[in-house]
Amino acid sequence: xxxxxxxxxxxxxxxxxSRTTVSEAxxxxxxxxxxxxxxxxxxxxxxxxxxxRLARQLRTRSIxxxxxxxxxxxxxxxxxxxxxxxxxxxALTWGVDTVLMVGExxxxxxxxxxxxxxxxPGVDDPVVTALIRAQVPVVAVGRYESSEGxxxxxTLEARHAELQKDLLERLGRKGCxxxxxxxxxxxxxxxxxxxxxxxxxxxxSKGGPSGLSGATRTFAKNPTPESVxxxxxxxLDRGVDAIVCGVQGLATQAEQALxxxxxxxxxxxxxxASFASDPPLATGPVIDLSPREYGATAARLLSDAMAEPxxxxxxxxxxxxxxxxxxxxxxx
Amino acid sequence: xxxxxxxxxxxxxxxxxSRTTVSEAxxxxxxxxxxxxxxxxxxxxxxxxxxxRLARQLRTRSIxxxxxxxxxxxxxxxxxxxxxxxxxxxALTWGVDTVLMVGExxxxxxxxxxxxxxxxPGVDDPVVTALIRAQVPVVAVGRYESSEGxxxxxTLEARHAELQKDLLERLGRKGCxxxxxxxxxxxxxxxxxxxxxxxxxxxxSKGGPSGLSGATRTFAKNPTPESVxxxxxxxLDRGVDAIVCGVQGLATQAEQALxxxxxxxxxxxxxxASFASDPPLATGPVIDLSPREYGATAARLLSDAMAEPxxxxxxxxxxxxxxxxxxxxxxx
DNA sequence: CCGATATGCCGAATCGATTCGGCACGGTGG
DNA sequence: CCACCGTGCCGAATCGATTCGGCATATCGG
Numbered sequence: 001x002x003x004x005x006x007x008x009x010x011x012x013x014x015x016x017x018s019r020t021t022v023s024e025a026x027x028x029x030x031x032x033x034x035x036x037x038x039x040x041x042x043x044x045x046x047x048x049x050x051x052x053r054l055a056r057q058l059r060t061r062s063i064x065x066x067x068x069x070x071x072x073x074x075x076x077x078x079x080x081x082x083x084x085x086x087x088x089x090x091a092l093t094w095g096v097d098t099v100l101m102v103g104e105x106x107x108x109x110x111x112x113x114x115x116x117x118x119x120x121p122g123v124d125d126p127v128v129t130a131l132i133r134a135q136v137p138v139v140a141v142g143r144y145e146s147s148e149g150x151x152x153x154x155t156l157e158a159r160h161a162e163l164q165k166d167l168l169e170r171l172g173r174k175g176c177x178x179x180x181x182x183x184x185x186x187x188x189x190x191x192x193x194x195x196x197x198x199x200x201x202x203x204x205s206k207g208g209p210s211g212l213s214g215a216t217r218t219f220a221k222n223p224t225p226e227s228v229x230x231x232x233x234x235x236l237d238r239g240v241d242a243i244v245c246g247v248q249g250l251a252t253q254a255e256q257a258l259x260x261x262x263x264x265x266x267x268x269x270x271x272x273a274s275f276a277s278d279p280p281l282a283t284g285p286v287i288d289l290s291p292r293e294y295g296a297t298a299a300r301l302l303s304d305a306m307a308e309p310x311x312x313x314x315x316x317x318x319x320x321x322x323x324x325x326x327x328x329x330x331x332x
Numbered sequence: 333x334x335x336x337x338x339x340x341x342x343x344x345x346x347x348x349x350s351r352t353t354v355s356e357a358x359x360x361x362x363x364x365x366x367x368x369x370x371x372x373x374x375x376x377x378x379x380x381x382x383x384x385r386l387a388r389q390l391r392t393r394s395i396x397x398x399x400x401x402x403x404x405x406x407x408x409x410x411x412x413x414x415x416x417x418x419x420x421x422x423a424l425t426w427g428v429d430t431v432l433m434v435g436e437x438x439x440x441x442x443x444x445x446x447x448x449x450x451x452x453p454g455v456d457d458p459v460v461t462a463l464i465r466a467q468v469p470v471v472a473v474g475r476y477e478s479s480e481g482x483x484x485x486x487t488l489e490a491r492h493a494e495l496q497k498d499l500l501e502r503l504g505r506k507g508c509x510x511x512x513x514x515x516x517x518x519x520x521x522x523x524x525x526x527x528x529x530x531x532x533x534x535x536x537s538k539g540g541p542s543g544l545s546g547a548t549r550t551f552a553k554n555p556t557p558e559s560v561x562x563x564x565x566x567x568l569d570r571g572v573d574a575i576v577c578g579v580q581g582l583a584t585q586a587e588q589a590l591x592x593x594x595x596x597x598x599x600x601x602x603x604x605a606s607f608a609s610d611p612p613l614a615t616g617p618v619i620d621l622s623p624r625e626y627g628a629t630a631a632r633l634l635s636d637a638m639a640e641p642x643x644x645x646x647x648x649x650x651x652x653x654x655x656x657x658x659x660x661x662x663x664x
Numbered sequence: 665c666c667g668a669t670a671t672g673c674c675g676a677a678t679c680g681a682t683t684c685g686g687c688a689c690g691g692t693g694g
Numbered sequence: 695c696c697a698c699c700g701t702g703c704c705g706a707a708t709c710g711a712t713t714c715g716g717c718a719t720a721t722c723g724g
Contacts, residue, residue, distance in 0.1 A: 007710055018674045023712060030713085031672060053444045054390040055710035058679050064386060065397075065431065081413040088432040097431040097441050099397065100420040109429050112385045225614040225657060249611075255588045256614055279581075282557040282588055325557060339680055350704045355682060362683085363702060387680035390709050 006049045014043045026051075063114030065097040066302060069127055071120040072103060073187045073221065077248045079277050079291050080119060083141075086295025087117050094303060103127060111136060115302045117295075118144065118152070120190035128152065137310060139302045141294070143191040153310035154301045158294065158317045160192055163287045164199045164275050166322055168244070170285050176242035176271055178213050179204050180235055182254065183246040185218040196246045196275050215240075223253060232257040241270050242284070248276045255281055282325050290319040338381045346375045358383075395446030397429040398634060401459050403452040404435055405519045405553060409580045411609050411623050412451060415473075418627025419449055426635060435459060443468060447634045449627075450476065450484070452522035460484065469642060471634045473626070475523040485642035486633045490626065490652045492524055495619045496531045496607050498654055500576070502617050508574035508603055510545050511536050512567055514586065515578040517550040528578045528607050547572075555585060564589040568602070574616070577606040583613055590615075614657050622651040 012019040017040070024030030025040035032040075043049075057064050068087055070080045088098035101110060107130050110116065115137040121128045121144045131138050132150045140152035171179070181200045183193060197216065204214025215238075217231060232254060235243060245251035251274035258270065273284035280286060297317055304310075344351045349372065356362030357372035364372075375381075389396045400419055402412045420430035428446065431438075439462050447469040453460045453476045463470050464482045472484035503511070513532045515525060529548065536546025547570075549563060564586060567575060577583035583606035590602065605616035612618060626649055633647060 005710090008712095009710080019711080020674055020676095020713080021672085024673090027712085031670090033672060036672080050440070050443050052390070052710050053441065054386050054396065055679090056712075058384070058386040058390055058681095059710080059712045061679070065429070068432070075417065076410050076413045078408050078410050078413070081408045081410070081416075084413075084432060085407065085434060089434045089437070092434055092437045092441075095441070097397070097438075099429040099431050100400070100416060102417060102421045102424055105421070105424045106429075109385070109424075109427070111382050222611075225612055229614070252584055252588060253611075256584060279554075279585075280557055282561070337680090340682095341680080351681080352683080352704055352706095353702085356703090359682085363700090365702060368702080384680050387709090388682075390711095391680080391682045393709070 005052070006047045007052070008049070011040065011044050011047060011049050014047060015039055063096055063306060065099050065113055066091055066299070067099050067101045067106065067110055067113045067116035069101040069106075069116055069118040069121070071122060071188060071190050073122075074120075074184075074247070078279075079248050079289070082291035083119055083295040083298075086292035086297075087299045088295075089292075090296040090299035091303075101127065104130075107131075110134075115139065115153075115306050117141065117298050117302055119298075120188075120192060122189035123147070123191075137302065137305045139298050139305060141298050145191060151312045153305040153312065155312075155314045156294075156298050156301055156317055157314070158289055158320045160195055160275070160287075160320075161199050163320050163322060164196060165203060167273055167275065167285050167287060168200070168203045170322065170324070171242045171244070171271055171273060172209050172212075174271065177209075177211050178238070178240045179215070179242045179244060180240045181214065181216045181244050181246060182231070182250055183216065183218050184250070185220060187221050188247070192276075193246065200244065200246075219250065223250070225253065225257065228253045229257040236270070243270065243272045245272070245274045245278070246276055248274070248278055250274070251276075251278045251281055251284075251286070255283060258283075280323055280325060285322050285324045288321055288323045289317075290321075293319045337384070338379045339384070340381070343372065343376050343379060343381050346379060347371055395428055395638065397431050397445055398423055398631070399431050399433045399438065399445045399448035401433040401438075401448055401450040401453070403454060403520060403522050405454075406452075406516075406579070410611075411580050411621070414623035415451060415627040415630075418624035418629075419631045420627075421624075422628040422631035423635075430631075433459065436462075439463075447471070447485075447638050449473065449630050449634055451630075452520075452524060454521035455479070455523075469634065469637045471630050471637060473630050477523060483644040485637040485644065487644075487646045488626075488630050488633055488649055489646070490621055490649045492527055492607075492619075492652075493531050495652050495654060496528060497535060499605055499607065499617050499619060500532070500535045502654065502656070503574045503576070503603055503605060504541050504544075506603065509541075509543050510570070510572045511547070511574045511576060512572045513546065513548045513576050513578060514563070514582055515548065515550050516553065516582070519553050520579070524608075525578060532576065551582065555582065557585065557589065560585045561589040561593055564593050568593065572602065574603045574605065577604070577610070578608055580606070580608040580610050582606070583608075583610045583616075583618070587613055587615060612655055612657060617654050617656045620653055620655045621649075622653075625651045 008019045008022055012022045021032060022040050025032045025037045068084045091098050104126055110131055111134045116131050117139045118128045120142040121140055123145045124147055128138055128144050137153040139154045141156045143155055144152045200214060204212050243254055251272050254272045271284035272281055274286045277289040278286045294317055340351045340354055344354045353364060354372050357364045357369045400416050423430045436458055443466045448463050449471045450460045452474040453472055455477045456479055460470055460476050469485040471486045473488045475487055476484045536544050575586055583604050586604045603616035604613055606618045609621040610618045629649055
């Protein structure tokens with residue numbers, strides 16, 4: 001492809017040694033005198049030698065790359081980008097590339113991957129399903145649910161339930177009583193969506209202080225500012241004092257809408273919170289999942305899973321935490 | 333890696349033919365009778381044969397993958413995620429994977445890539461610099477500026493200047509006079525940042541209606557809600573009536589802050605706009621760069637550039653447009 | 665001075681696919 | 695009947711690196 005690639009043989013010729021010796025000298029593996037090793041190294045980077053990955057991987061039957069697969073309907077979110085870079089950064093430390101999978105189109109090359117990290121897969125996610133069938137090790141981040149009983153090699157989950165309960169309780173302690181959960185319709189079938197719903201319902205129905213009420217509202221995929229404004233207005237009319245968003249980005253839009261609806265409602269103390277790792281809000285707490293670290297953890301698990309045939313393990317990710325806006329404690 | 337990989341030889345044995353014939357039958361290249369071809373195909377997918385990419389690519393010296401490289405300080409933005417998927421989707425149509433590059437750590441494997449798409453590279457971006465030196469075809473999206481005079485194979489740019497001028501004029505027609513440009517310090521050295529600055533200064537100093545004033549304000553990398561609120565308050569004090577943000581995400585925060593600062597200022601008609609492809613705002617226009625299409629375009633250019641030694645071409649991306657909030661026209 | 669051990673290096677096979685040149689066979693035309 | 699050509703298939707080299715077994719030469723104990 002390039003003008004001319006420098007191969008091991010070129011280096012060997014340069015120093016008058018066999019390619020065996022050169023290979024061993026560079027990898028530090030065989031029995032090679034220190035002096036020779038040095039000479040080889042010098043020649044190698046004088047010639048600009050860069051070992052050919054393909055050849056190496058072919059010979060050693062080693063992994064070339066792993067795949068990153070996000071939830072189709074929401075994969076653009078900043079959260080997932082951070083996550084993906086967490087994966088890629090970790091994979092690089094063991095010399096492996098991370099390729100972006102684009103839905104089912106990626107399946108043909110997907111079979112060649114050493115493993116795949118699937119974040120928040122939907123129910124019966126076709127990509128995950130096909131990969132598991134093809135015996136590719138898959139780390140599911142968030143549960144993968146299959147109507148055929150297929151299982152991911154490893155499942156990694158954050159402690160959503162605990163964190164969400166904490167968040168709700170915090171709102172409760174600040175005096176919030178009328179809660180509303182805002183989510184994104186059934187577009188996203190990932191497990192965390194329905195889980196969040198359950199946690200919310202359980203808590204508002206019996207877990208929290210007395211006098212609680214909880215309602216749910218769903219939005220279309222990319223809510224327009226107008227639809228969110230309408231929702232905010234309606235929430236105010238109904239006396240809602242805490243809006244809890246279940247999808248990244250929605251909370252920010254909600255606060256934005258509050259600005260527009262204006263009429264001092266913003267300062268009336270209505271709190272906007274988020275279950276889903278938003279950037280910090282101004283009016284309420286947010287769950288921060290440390291996506292980068294989360295991704296790196298997933299990659300590490302995949303690495304383990306590739307080493308030995310896995311058993312469908314389940315692992316908790318402990319890096320999530322609650323973040324309150326500064327000074328939020330003083331109010332209410 | 334997997335239980336056992338089915339190779340060409342396995343298929344050959346199965347049908348009692350040589351691997352040459354099998355290879356040719358499957359690729360449809362040599363002289364093989366239709367009947368044999370069919371038999372081979374059947375055997376192949378009965379055995380679940382999937383050609384080994386590494387071997388194929390090694391033999392044919394073909395491209396395995398291209399790389400995606402974003403601007404270090406801002407690569408998490410949703411915009412870039414969309415862009416990256418645009419690249420990956422397009423690359424997939426020609427059977428090529430897209431790998432995520434993680435800064436300089438990716439350089440060793442980067443040399444093995446068929447090409448790289450570098451979005452908004454910083455001045456003397458070390459990754460781009462190294463790649464160009466290593467003769468890897470690079471498509472720079474947004475100008476790559478090098479103090480050593482290096483050039484990307486192809487440069488793709490959106491019509492930032494025109495779009496930004498349009499945006500400012502639109503604000504001007506709505507009656508805005510005191511402008512402020514909000515950017516993110518010198519952390520991001522990508523060309524579009526300083527370009528935006530110039531457009532803004534040029535327009536506010538002589539391009540727009542009379543009575544204009546323009547000022548600039550920069551923020552730290554991840555501005556806290558508090559710092560943005562402070563900025564909003566100060567802007568109000570100074571009588572600013574249009575805040576133009578130069579970085580994705582900042583505008584949203586600004587509108588959020590307006591909600592907090594409250595006191596009917598929000599409705600006072602201050603407009604928040606954005607140069608940088610924010611999600612729609614409620615109070616002002618935004619430049620939408622169609623990141624997915626932008627990425628796909630970049631990938632297509634890379635494909636061309638890999639085919640024939642490129643010449644440092646410059647291409648305009650015409651997919652950008654202005655988006656106004658609904659009903660914004662009526663106010664002001 | 666001799667057999668044993670250690671050291672430094674190399675030959676050749678291997679990973680899995682692609683590809684060029686060539687072999688054998690059957691048919692055609694003169 | 696022979697020269698010639700098209701068809702269907704295969705052998706072997708190749709891509710670039712890794713790795714095992716082995717061959718000299720040097721070193722050492724007795």
